[in-house]
Amino acid sequence: MTVPPSSASTRVLTSNGYRLDPGPRRLGRLEPVPEAGRDDIPALRRRFARDGHLFLPGFFDPATVEGFRRYYFEQLEPTGLTRPGTDPGDGIAARDDVLDRERLRNILYRQIVPGAEYEALCRHPKLVSFYERFLGTAELHLHRRKILRHIGPGESGIGVATQAHYDLVYLREGTDRVVSSWIPLGDCPIERGPLIYLEGSHHVVRREEAAGTLKRPAASMTADLPALAEQYDARWLVTDFAAGDLMVHGAHIIHASLDNHDPNGVIRLSTDIRYQAASDLIDQRWQNHWHDQDGL
Template sequence: MRPQALSTMQWEPLEQSLSAQQRALLPTDQDIAFYRQHGWFVTPPVISDDIIEQAIAGAERYYQGERDAVLPVNEGFSDWQPRDGLDLVRNNEFVSLQSQALRQLALQPVVGAIAAKLAGTQQIRLLDDQLVYKPPQDHTAQTSVGWHADRAYWANCTSDQLLTAWIPFHDCDIDMGPLVVIDGSHQWSGLEHLRGFHRTDLTQLSAQLQQMGIDHSIKEIPLALRKGQVSFHNCWTIHGSYPNRSQRTRLAIAVHLQDAANHYRPYQNDQGQAIHMFDEQLCRTLPNGDPDFSDPSVFPKLWSEP
């Protein structure tokens, strides 16, 4: 069956309510205070094995080229293809707009409800997502993901309460190359140009920060998670990930989330050049011509307070 255009796709609806068991797992006031002080938070297991197993099958189909919906633009974003090579980090963006199984995981209401508590907002919408695959037995550190702050890539957003949910598809210990955050770094200034996702040398962060005029002590926190757990980090939190030195493939999805107040703004870099996000090419426009970052076909709601 041929995939549908994104604009005509009728996605299976997600249940927007939480069970009593899920509500019991929402962040406490103490958890929220921790997140706001440290810039990251790890949940107990909140996602069922069934949802994750469906997502694993969906990822396999995605890598084989199967799509439920197609984007109106097919270049200008990270989109690994088999011709790029098999023994490297695979980074595919906007997968939840193309695969029903991956969408079911990325848009879990419990993920949105947790994010809403942490960000102090009544609504959470999707902003972007990334399916990231790391091959096993990397002894050259080429499967590291370099230090970066997500907000540095999102200059066209107005909010500083954006956040990311990182969801592994399996238990993920240190050897598998989990996400690593720099504790408290979301409170630092001067991170607007920290875009080192593709820099695999994780030993150079201090030098990078000094070049940017930033002088802080660095505390790395590897977020080893069990299957079903989710980590969250603030959009200004510096993070990367270690190489996968284990015997197993590492597969995870990063779900980038926006709060109710976020909207588009025009932005220029230091050279006066207009900066754009790929998201702008997917969504509808407002009467004034600005991209609509609340367009439900591209930025669906994960959660909205009743």
């Protein structure tokens, strides 16, 4: 489900506390790939080269991602992450002061991240089939470092929402043809803080990478998304996401996330994973399970 720019512009959109410019020169709609065109792989590749991303609503059966969402919050219920008396599968945030952070870290990094349930989601047959066709190879490589993010409503401060960046800065020891999947695990309307993309930024980044003239080559470019839109004279592209949607983006496009302002206290849960052709150079730093202290 997508939202017209006029609807998005009536909402107050923030990222790390910075308020996005709602005007039509700085805010636009993330356009989906039509259902009828998704089997035309050459056309998808042309669109990907043009836009730097593919938005594929309804790619998964919603029950697939909703089932994992329930598993995730049920596993973490003993930590106090979800509100007592609510269904943990709904992901309703509890008060932050009751959270057992150390227990959460143990369950997340020792059980969920390396677990069979998460691996099965990331290797879903439909996703594997898509990448085999899109990347043109039956020999795929899924990076073991796969990231799960949950962000509660009202969490604030620099670094809570994903700051503006492009993925290549994290993956410089491998191919620049690595492709990222961002999967909202449950509905993720705009007010719940989804991923957003800086329109056309991959073209500028490619040129600056080639010329060695990047002003901000660091991993996180900035938390100030409005200023970055002015610098690139570009729009941030936004939409409401639903359970089952898939975003695919390349290593050069700048993206970030919005703050979670969900009025019902719902936690945003998502994952980002990366596929590439196994024959391309692989960044070996990304071949261990994700951990918040892995230095990447």
